Amino acid sequence: MKSILPEPLTKELRDRLRGVVGDAWVIGDPDRLLAYESDGLTAYRMTPRAVVLPRDTDEVSRVLGILSQEAVPVVPRGAGTGLSGGALADGDAVVVGTARMTDMLKLDPANRLARVQPGMINADLTTAAEPFGLYYAPDPSSQSACTLGGNVAENSGGPHCLKYGVTSRYVTGLTVVTYDGKIVEMGGFGRECGGYDLVGLFVGSEGCVGIATEIEVRLLPLPEGVRTLLAIFDRLGDAGRAVTEIMAGGLLPAALEIIDGPTIRAVEASVFAAGFPTDAEAALVVEFDGIEVGLAADVERAVRCCREAGAREVRTADSVEERLALWRGRKKAFGAMGQIATDLMVQDGTVPRSKLTDVLGRISEIGVRHDLTIANVFHAGDGNLHPNILFDRSDSEELSRVELASTEIMAACVEAGGTITGEHGVGLDKRRYMSLVHGPEELDAMLRIKAVFDPRGHMNPGKVLPDPPDSVEIAL
Amino acid sequence: MKPLAGLLSERLSKAQVVDGFDTEPWAVCGRLPQAVVFPESEEQVAEVLSLSSEEGWRCVPGGRGSWLHGGQPPQGVDVLVSAERMNEISAYEPADQYIEAQAGAGLDALERRTSECRQWLALDPPGGERGTLGAMLAVGTAGPLQAGFGSPRDLVLGATLVTGDGRVLALGGRVVKNVAGFDLLKLVAGSWGTLGVITSVTMRLHPIPAVDRSLLFKGAEAADGAELACRLAQTALPLAAVELLVPGDGESGVGAPSPLVAVRILESVDAVDEAERVVSERAGMPPVQRLVGEQSAAIFENVRAMEDGAELVLRLSLLPARLPELVQMTSRLRGLYDPTEGWGMRLAAHAHAGVLRVMIARVTRSDGWVDRAKTVLGVLRRSLEAEGGSLVISQGPSEIVGAISAWGELGPAALFTAGIQAAFDPAGILTRGRLAQ
Numbered sequence A: 001m002k003s004i005l006p007e008p009l010t011k012e013l014r015d016r017l018r019g020v021v022g023d024a025w026v027i028g029d030p031d032r033l034l035a036y037e038s039d040g041l042t043a044y045r046m047t048p049r050a051v052v053l054p055r056d057t058d059e060v061s062r063v064l065g066i067l068s069q070e071a072v073p074v075v076p077r078g079a080g081t082g083l084s085g086g087a088l089a090d091g092d093a094v095v096v097g098t099a100r101m102t103d104m105l106k107l108d109p110a111n112r113l114a115r116v117q118p119g120m121i122n123a124d125l126t127t128a129a130e131p132f133g134l135y136y137a138p139d140p141s142s143q144s145a146c147t148l149g150g151n152v153a154e155n156s157g158g159p160h161c162l163k164y165g166v167t168s169r170y171v172t173g174l175t176v177v178t179y180d181g182k183i184v185e186m187g188g189f190g191r192e193c194g195g196y197d198l199v200g201l202f203v204g205s206e207g208c209v210g211i212a213t214e215i216e217v218r219l220l221p222l223p224e225g226v227r228t229l230l231a232i233f234d235r236l237g238d239a240g241r242a243v244t245e246i247m248a249g250g251l252l253p254a255a256l257e258i259i260d261g262p263t264i265r266a267v268e269a270s271v272f273a274a275g276f277p278t279d280a281e282a283a284l285v286v287e288f289d290g291i292e293v294g295l296a297a298d299v300e301r302a303v304r305c306c307r308e309a310g311a312r313e314v315r316t317a318d319s320v321e322e323r324l325a326l327w328r329g330r331k332k333a334f335g336a337m338g339q340i341a342t343d344l345m346v347q348d349g350t351v352p353r354s355k356l357t358d359v360l361g362r363i364s365e366i367g368v369r370h371d372l373t374i375a376n377v378f379h380a381g382d383g384n385l386h387p388n389i390l391f392d393r394s395d396s397e398e399l400s401r402v403e404l405a406s407t408e409i410m411a412a413c414v415e416a417g418g419t420i421t422g423e424h425g426v427g428l429d430k431r432r433y434m435s436l437v438h439g440p441e442e443l444d445a446m447l448r449i450k451a452v453f454d455p456r457g458h459m460n461p462g463k464v465l466p467d468p469p470d471s472v473e474i475a476l
Numbered sequence B: 001m002k003p004l005a006g007l008l009s010e011r012l013s014k015a016q017v018v019d020g021f022d023t024e025p026w027a028v029c030g031r032l033p034q035a036v037v038f039p040e041s042e043e044q045v046a047e048v049l050s051l052s053s054e055e056g057w058r059c060v061p062g063g064r065g066s067w068l069h070g071g072q073p074p075q076g077v078d079v080l081v082s083a084e085r086m087n088e089i090s091a092y093e094p095a096d097q098y099i100e101a102q103a104g105a106g107l108d109a110l111e112r113r114t115s116e117c118r119q120w121l122a123l124d125p126p127g128g129e130r131g132t133l134g135a136m137l138a139v140g141t142a143g144p145l146q147a148g149f150g151s152p153r154d155l156v157l158g159a160t161l162v163t164g165d166g167r168v169l170a171l172g173g174r175v176v177k178n179v180a181g182f183d184l185l186k187l188v189a190g191s192w193g194t195l196g197v198i199t200s201v202t203m204r205l206h207p208i209p210a211v212d213r214s215l216l217f218k219g220a221e222a223a224d225g226a227e228l229a230c231r232l233a234q235t236a237l238p239l240a241a242v243e244l245l246v247p248g249d250g251e252s253g254v255g256a257p258s259p260l261v262a263v264r265i266l267e268s269v270d271a272v273d274e275a276e277r278v279v280s281e282r283a284g285m286p287p288v289q290r291l292v293g294e295q296s297a298a299i300f301e302n303v304r305a306m307e308d309g310a311e312l313v314l315r316l317s318l319l320p321a322r323l324p325e326l327v328q329m330t331s332r333l334r335g336l337y338d339p340t341e342g343w344g345m346r347l348a349a350h351a352h353a354g355v356l357r358v359m360i361a362r363v364t365r366s367d368g369w370v371d372r373a374k375t376v377l378g379v380l381r382r383s384l385e386a387e388g389g390s391l392v393i394s395q396g397p398s399e400i401v402g403a404i405s406a407w408g409e410l411g412p413a414a415l416f417t418a419g420i421q422a423a424f425d426p427a428g429i430l431t432r433g434r435l436a437q
Helices: A011-021 A030-036 A057-069 A122-132 A148-154 A198-202 A236-248 A261-268 A292-308 A320-331 A333-340 A353-369 A396-415 A431-437 A440-453 B003-011 B020-026 B042-055 B107-115 B133-139 B184-188 B222-233 B269-283 B294-307 B320-336 B369-386 B398-403 B411-424
Strands: A050-052 A074-077 A094-097 A104-108 A113-116 A171-177 A183-187 A211-218 A225-233 A255-260 A282-290 A313-317 A343-346 A373-379 A384-391 B017-019 B035-037 B059-062 B079-082 B089-093 B098-102 B156-163 B168-172 B196-204 B211-218 B241-246 B260-267 B289-292 B312-317 B345-350 B355-360 B390-395
Touching: A011 A050, A011 A057, A030 A050, A057 A074, A057 A094, A057 A171, A057 A211, A104 A122, A113 A122, A122 A148, A148 A211, A171 A198, A183 A198, A183 B411, A198 B184, A225 A236, A225 A292, A225 A320, A236 A255, A236 A282, A236 A292, A236 A353, A255 A261, A255 A320, A261 A282, A261 A333, A261 A373, A282 A292, A282 A320, A292 A313, A292 B269, A313 A320, A320 A333, A333 A343, A333 A373, A333 A384, A353 A373, A353 A384, A353 A396, A384 A396, A396 A431, A431 A440, A440 B168, A440 B184, A440 B411, B003 B017, B003 B035, B003 B042, B017 B020, B020 B035, B020 B079, B042 B059, B042 B079, B042 B156, B042 B196, B059 B133, B059 B196, B089 B107, B098 B107, B098 B133, B107 B133, B133 B196, B156 B184, B168 B184, B168 B196, B211 B269, B211 B294, B222 B241, B222 B260, B222 B269, B222 B320, B222 B345, B241 B294, B241 B320, B260 B269, B260 B294, B289 B294, B294 B345, B294 B355, B312 B320, B312 B369, B320 B345, B320 B355, B320 B369, B369 B390, B369 B398
Parallel strands: A050 A094, A074 A094, B035 B079, B059 B079
Antiparallel strands: A104 A113, A113 A211, A171 A183, A171 A211, A225 A282, A225 A313, A255 A282, A255 A373, A343 A384, A373 A384, B017 B035, B089 B098, B098 B196, B156 B168, B156 B196, B211 B260, B211 B289, B241 B260, B241 B345, B312 B355, B312 B390, B345 B355
């Protein structure tokens, strides 16, 4: 938890950057840099040397050209909502932010495509597309704040990825600026090129390959109908069984989300109270979308699965207002937890769906053993868990228990055949767990590929890949 | 046995190496390998590749050998590494909807196994069920179902790859949501054997939908068909596929062939009739034919096999709304073939993707035919590229592919090709020349 002020940029370097982006958009004032010392992973604080906010591809290219000439490391940053510390700049790095690159470059309803700047907010894209009967499918919980550039960097998911897939399924083309300032066009819908899928590699590369300055995405037609149901369970395992039954029955819901007892109680104790019974141990939200006339039968089958699995209550929603009410508890879960604990370690792992119940049992046991409150919110349909550990970071002893519990949770996910992050990315936080899922050969292959794009290792240094064993790890 | 085959059989066993005439079925774009090896494990693949890296033998991976003729010919083939004997399904978890199999497992075997649990791999790449899982991933091509389910890159969860220098890399995993590190798996999908030999693949499965129904609509001529296909692809319905099919000149009776638009609907019992109603309304006509269940699947199986027997196969692409223009452009190919020879020229287009496959039964060989093809295809490619599209030669006479590359312009992305290859294959032995450089 360090916050040592780095050395400011030299006047000469600052002036050169100002010459590209304008005086107002090179930030070096320590007070203003405070806004950039953290992201959604609040356990870490690091102050960048400076922040530069370019306006378009050309400015990004010139800014990176200047910084790479001086060998200054670069950390790309969107809205700073990431949960793995990927946008934190350590030591001598300069943050290049996309806050001013928010334009819709092209909306092409006939081809169901949009080309946007990376700083555009995720939800704004859907708002712009809706008048044409279209929307952008990936919907991370932070969609009203997070940027599409950040989504590309993290390969973000969201509740509706169960049916529709994650960000990589929707990004069809990119303009990327590499560390040395080169502008590279990757992919592009309607074009087959016989080269490697650089777009696929770039999505999820967490700012380590370059900065995406333009993003082409596929849009989907808005579904004709949507139906949502909420089932309340006395046992978390029963909710898990309902999920298994729904999927085994051949149904493909748009979303299958669970919040557990501790989360329900946090929500109900907060201003976001959604009317859940506080003695319940799980609430399951199931949503179907598609052709209107087909939905009633799907809902009916899902209701039956929930009842057979032991749901004590099932509510269905038909109107938009009722649907939003059922979702409220799920969507506001993180906010609610913020009200009952000073700090929250949002974990993120994926397990095969059939292992959900086992792994949740182990997580609960880990919480008890380390005397920590762990509240689970998860995308049950695709086995993506978010165990949230509540703590107070001024208590260093508690913090070390949080560390231990996190490591054990990650190990449990991997042992069950899953992975250490489903949608939040590795960033700074999970580098230490990378060797749980990848062997030395795989890590080395990733390093070699990064070096193809960034031979000097100055793009978002210290992220994703673990340091070699002999170097010192950044202490929490 | 030649020295190369001899050395390989010392490492594996005699029964795992063939050379001489026995390599004929394994010609890669007409080039015979010196030896074909049939490793039975990942370790054996690693051994073959390490040895080849040391010796500088040029290797090409293959499955059952059904797609070796496609694309740009590699610079040379010394050893063909076939995954044919690595064909086991190693893990199938219906509850988790994934299947993991060795790369040589056939798509047919996979289908048999998953259909027992009413699940399927929702992909229909060209070539049909005889292809292998590894080849499907290496080629990365999608068929009509991409409209509803995406391409191999979207449904692959994990793969094991043996690199050119014999490193074994386990990429991805068994879960859909997985962002632990750089997604090297995406590089492998569509890499055409240039990064390594794929030894196992894990794919996401889908439940088999309750109803499989295809509607066939008829247009008066190709242009109407293209316009109709576009219109149907633009409905808000979640259609599994919208495919424009224009039979060859020799396949229809008198006059220009009538195009068909095949719409595949995979839905629940309750939704399917409504989908049919909306599609027909949008088409402005009733379907000429309505195929249900196995018949519906069968017509799309035929679409997969449409390239069979073609001498020249092109993939043209533009943004989907421009499909009618794309179809118009094929008239420029008229000079390359004789419509009375075989079935002439067939077209098939994935309307959602803006991809048009052109299949020519036989290219006419008269004086200057190679130059003529070079000019016609070159001009067409340039005009498509200028509009953000592309022209790829999936398969063609070696004279033509040799004269004009199978692939088009890569642009600045080409800067990274050599680096990526070197990261996986430092000795440069794997399928060099196969991809755009």
